[in-house]
Amino acid sequence: MKIVRAALFIFAMTLPINTWLSNACLIIFFVLVILNLIRAKPQVSTIKNKRKLLYSVLPLFFLLFFGLLGSANLDDSFRFFEKSISLLLSPLIFIFFTQNQLKMAKSTLLKGLFIGSTVSMLYLLVMVFYHYFDNQEGFSIHADLFNYYHTHYNFTNALGMHPTYLGIYYLTCLFFLREITNKKPIRLLWLGLLLFTLLFINSRVIFLILFLYGLLSYGQYLKKALVAKKSKIIVFSALAILIGGAVLSVMLSKTYIAHRLMNLYQFELSGNKEQSINQQNIGNPRWIRWQSALTLIKEKPLLGHGTADEYIMLNEQFKKDGLKYVVDSNYNAHNQFLGYGIRFGILGIIVLFHFFVQNIRRAIILKDMAVFMSFVAIFLICLFENYFDRNFGITFSAIFLTIFTYMMFEANPIQKETLDG
Numbered sequence: 216m217k218i219v220r221a222a223l224f225i226f227a228m229t230l231p232i233n234t235w236l237s238n239a240c241l242i243i244f245f246v247l248v249i250l251n252l253i254r255a256k257p258q259v260s261t262i263k264n265k266r267k268l269l270y271s272v273l274p275l276f277f278l279l280f281f282g283l284l285g286s287a288n289l290d291d292s293f294r295f296f297e298k299s300i301s302l303l304l305s306p307l308i309f310i311f312f313t314q315n316q317l318k319m320a321k322s323t324l325l326k327g328l329f330i331g332s333t334v335s336m337l338y339l340l341v342m343v344f345y346h347y348f349d350n351q352e353g354f355s356i357h358a359d360l361f362n363y364y365h366t367h368y369n370f371t372n373a374l375g376m377h378p379t380y381l382g383i384y385y386l387t388c389l390f391f392l393r394e395i396t397n398k399k400p401i402r403l404l405w406l407g408l409l410l411f412t413l414l415f416i417n418s419r420v421i422f423l424i425l426f427l428y429g430l431l432s433y434g435q436y437l438k439k440a441l442v443a444k445k446s447k448i449i450v451f452s453a454l455a456i457l458i459g460g461a462v463l464s465v466m467l468s469k470t471y472i473a474h475r476l477m478n479l480y481q482f483e484l485s486g487n488k489e490q491s492i493n494q495q496n497i498g499n500p501r502w503i504r505w506q507s508a509l510t511l512i513k514e515k516p517l518l519g520h521g522t523a524d525e526y527i528m529l530n531e532q533f534k535k536d537g538l539k540y541v542v543d544s545n546y547n548a549h550n551q552f553l554g555y556g557i558r559f560g561i562l563g564i565i566v567l568f569h570f571f572v573q574n575i576r577r578a579i580i581l582k583d584m585a586v587f588m589s590f591v592a593i594f595l596i597c598l599f600e601n602y603f604d605r606n607f608g609i610t611f612s613a614i615f616l617t618i619f620t621y622m623m624f625e626a627n628p629i630q631k632e633t634l635d636g
Contacts, residue, residue: 219247220323226614227327231335231384232374234606241301241610248308257311264624268306270573271617274566275603276302278559279522286521295522298606301613309617314625321618322394329388329395333405335374336385336412342373343415361470366417379600380607382421383592385409387615390428390585390592417472420599424592431584499538501549501599507532508548512556519560525601528557547604551597554604567597574616577623586619 226240279296286292312320343365348354363369371378388395389409392402413421433456440449467473511520511528520528525547533542548554555563571594578587593602593612602608 216251219244219251220319222247223320223614224323224327226610227324228331228334230328230611231331231376231381232338234376237610238606241614245301245304245308252308252311265310267310267621267624270570270577271306271620272302272570272613273306275299275570278555278563278566281562282519282522282558284521285515285518286524288521288523288527291523292521299603299609301610302603305613305617309621312621314622317618317622317625321622324615324618325388325391325395328384329405332385332388333408335381336408339370339373339415340412343370358466358470361414361417361467361472363471366415366471367475370415370417377605377607378416378418379420379596380602380605380611382413382416382418383424383596384611385412385416386421386424386428386592387589389425390588394585414467414472417475419475420596422476424588424595427591428588431588435584499533499541503536503538504533504541504546505548505550505553507536507538508550508553508557510536512553512560515560516556517560517562519556519558519563522558525554525557547601549600551600551602551604554601571597574620574623577620581623583623586623589616589619 222240222244226237226244229237229240276299279292279299283289283292309317309320343360347356347360347365359365367378371381374381389406392405396402396405413425433452436452437449440446440452508529511532514520526545529548530542530545533539533546548557552564552567555567559566571590574590575587575594578584578590593608593616596602596608600608603612
């Protein structure tokens, strides 16, 4: 069991560092657990609640089979099966885990992810400061530290990762920080490191998730302060947040961070087919691309166009709609719900929506804010990215979200009645 745990730990630790190593450790974990299950010969009847499977990521995998009905590219479709195999194996393997084994797996994963995220953040910060000072004389720091060349893709490129996908690894550690370590100085130091790193990550959806988490956390803090009748703490904390927010806004107002935030409305939600991204580049706004995706969904709303046909069909539709910049980039829908709608029709959207709604509902009833934020965060990312199309999102969700889902089924009897009712 120690080897299994070690493989799970290294898988989580290498997620924010190296995708190849992470995948290799995940394969080792699957093989070891399957061999243990074969030796133990567990009976299916011993599984306490088979309904877990319906709320896990397993239905997302079975959508791939449904997509074969309308797919014209079977070879590419089977590549999707290979890439998404963890969406099948994780639910089927973890359903044989006892409650204590699930707790152990969760603890192992979170500690591994925490260490890997810390190493990842420190490495990226060292690299960005090295490049920043290498291109200037002296060691003075100005607002250009947060310009285009040091943030977003240019920041995470040192690890070859997408800023949003890397950001969700970091935020998951934040959600479960109290479970990972009970030492307050370590939590405060790590929180400072995280917030500084996220400025360079410069992902708008990550900022949105962070804001939502901060809002909910502050709401909980206010509730406790009101119960304890600590009015001075409420006033001083509110003033500190307002002053801190104002100072940060002024400091970042002339940086690429502020430009990207403003660009959300000026570019991404623009109704023009072509719009300036920045002074150098022109592109096709996301809102216009989503309209092209909706056109494809309307063509085949029931069966969809097939498991692997989103890119091909969108590329043709983009050409019809005169969106030449996204054609050159071979973009997908940049929205998982629309992407599933193109591939699997209305059923795909319903299955994905059910997955999030049911798990978020259970987390709310159980008052588990960390799990609640984990599912809400992935849901929000799915509004702007094809999250379950890329290895970064598939393996992370298959392991972490499956364990979170299954552990919510281990609620106390009163909560179980509420959930199952």
